[in-house]
Amino acid sequence: MQVIVPAEEAKVRIARRVAREFDEQKRSMVINLGVGIPTMVAGYIERHDIYIQAENGMLGVGPLAVGKEVNRQLINAGRQPVTETPGCCYFDSATSFGMIRGGHVDATVIGALQVDQEGSIANWIIPNGRQLGVGGAMDLVSGARQVVVAMQHNTRDGKPKLVKSCTLPITGFCEADMIVTELAVFHLGGSRLVLKEIAPEISLDTLVRLTEAEFIVCANLKTMSV
Amino acid sequence: MQVIVPAEEAKVRIARRVAREFDEQKRSMVINLGVGIPTMVAGYIERHDIYIQAENGMLGVGPLAVGKEVNRQLINAGRQPVTETPGCCYFDSATSFGMIRGGHVDATVIGALQVDQEGSIANWIIPNGRQLGVGGAMDLVSGARQVVVAMQHNTRDGKPKLVKSCTLPITGFCEADMIVTELAVFHLGGSRLVLKEIAPEISLDTLVRLTEAEFIVCANLKTMSV
Amino acid sequence: MIRPGARIMVGGFGLAGYPELLVENLAACGVGDLTVISNDLGSPGVGLGKLLTNKQIRALIGNYYNWNPEVPEACFRGEIEVTLVPQGTFAEAIRAAGVGIPAFYTAASVGTDLARDKETKEFDGKTFVLERAIHADVALVKAHRADELGNLVYTKTARNFNPLMAMAATLTIAEVDDIVPVGSLDPECIVTPHIFVDILVRRD
């Protein structure tokens, strides 16, 4: 299998592109970041008025804690020790998901196993008997105002993750608003997948070949900045 | 109309009798007191581990505030300025009614316009066009573990308030657990009204004459201490 | 920011914890046809009562209007529409709107006049009534202090419905006595996180 963008570079590219999306909205936002690539997004956000919410009960999550900063009672939803930003606050899990379910969180960035061309997301379980957990994924995709999927374009063995119809158990139907991979940026418009940006390394033909989902190409297709 | 116990004395007697009920339970309790006679109950409670909850968001309501103690931002549910007891705390109205609805408040003491022989309570409105308010009465009678009705035995013009079936709009069906008037103490047992205590001034015949509701007399009928 | 016909929520219980300045301004600007969602309506000509005296109100949703006799009078003359909701249900329904719960069940009011036309359902042999969330276009709340981000803390029983209403409206305007720098409030003691607050107005 041909590697177009090496995994580590791909992850950084995705995180940076998602971060830019928020920076460009030019307004104060509250966002929630899932584990993996989504957590990396925080490191690339430049604006200071973008606040990170952790669903385990915190608004104003700072960078990961290192050394003496580590406090076992101060973690993010991925169980990583984190720091505080000024003006942060704590609350119980019902209030935390109240923010999410009530539509107060401007965006959630999540990873996914599959996303289909209608924006349905599968990211909570591979039915293999070794997994048993849903976490806050279903609440987040149904509650957050904007759902950004940040994931590598294909699986490790080269299978498409952007599919016609999810074959894995669904987290939420038609919930994705934007999908960022290392090869492309898609928006969901009227339940149709629209290609907005394409990576400089590949042609549209290559992208179509690496993508099972059907998509339409935006009239104003741009080259993804990398 | 014959006055057996003058109104002011009646109110004090009722409040004192209700207070004794809580004092005798010999355990820490949280109680909620309605406006009128119920509010007076606080003044007669002797135990120090009986805490008063106000549904507008306070646990640990102290005596009414006087003089310099008055703080416009510290009131009970009847809009009276109150004081704090040590260990008091404040919370929003949803949490406050969460305590009530969730069965955490041990008892509520409320006034009533009518109570019927099945324990249904009418205390929120007289349909005369001059009233429009329900307050927390319906939440309190359905949520508190014990519902104590504290009211004068008859209306000002001598009509029975303990009736066969309420004619006024109902606050809660079969919710009363105990009824204290200046003339008698009743319990509700298996949806039947049971006379437990009778005032020293009257005979059982007189009580029956002044009470429209049917009741059974407890084998161990006591004289109400006054 | 408040248009004719808007649904507005106003915090407070009696005269404790209501946004006095914001209500004054609303009365002064005269915008009408309002639906006002509040515990009560103050007293005649006082606090929220002013909006009724000024005939700015089309409908009320709340639970206790006996402190302001102008309300039952206007209602029975047919000038305004009043929806009474038991106080605990009212608080929970506002919270529900804030936290994305469209409806919930409660035992309060089952079988009474206030549950007429409402769906009921049995759980574990007991009957409950279905209550819908109560949303608003704008919430006017009163807090004691804010930091510059909009985190809020309250004072005593002036808290009441304010933290709930802050969550339940499209736009939340908080009137505060004091604004302090970010980081001045104890993160453990913040009652309303800034995510729920859009605009701060300081009393002077």
Added chain:
Amino acid sequence: MIRPGARIMVGGFGLAGYPELLVENLAACGVGDLTVISNDLGSPGVGLGKLLTNKQIRALIGNYYNWNPEVPEACFRGEIEVTLVPQGTFAEAIRAAGVGIPAFYTAASVGTDLARDKETKEFDGKTFVLERAIHADVALVKAHRADELGNLVYTKTARNFNPLMAMAATLTIAEVDDIVPVGSLDPECIVTPHIFVDILVRRD
């Protein structure tokens, strides 16, 4: 105080804010056949994980067990029964039990495997799933500090499910780092009022 077959709730998220001492004691006393209601089950042999290693668990209700691979293993061997609930629904259902709401509607999980066999209903054209309150016999919670009455305050993200679980059980036992005299805690900053707490246990 915890009998075989009891439904117990335990606060905590990962290893933050769980009642370490109470869980140790529960593991030491060996009481079995438990239904454990918690966010997760710690790690293998660590925290709540001990109860599974000890075979004290009959059923789990929670939302995330991937941090403890012994859970899926035991589940798929049929040794324990696991009910997964989305985390937000889980939190809200525990609160609901505490505040006397038997059931509520949420959009989370609609149409998914986790909503199978659950009732749904439309509100304003959108579908929601009916979720029942989650009660327990005993709640084991962890707070930072209590006053002698049982008012509780927490630390940072160790708060999580603890204040909710404190409301939702017949008996609530709170493990705290510190007990201070009544009146020492700021009445505005108390998170769990003492009405919800039955027993205090101080760590030494």
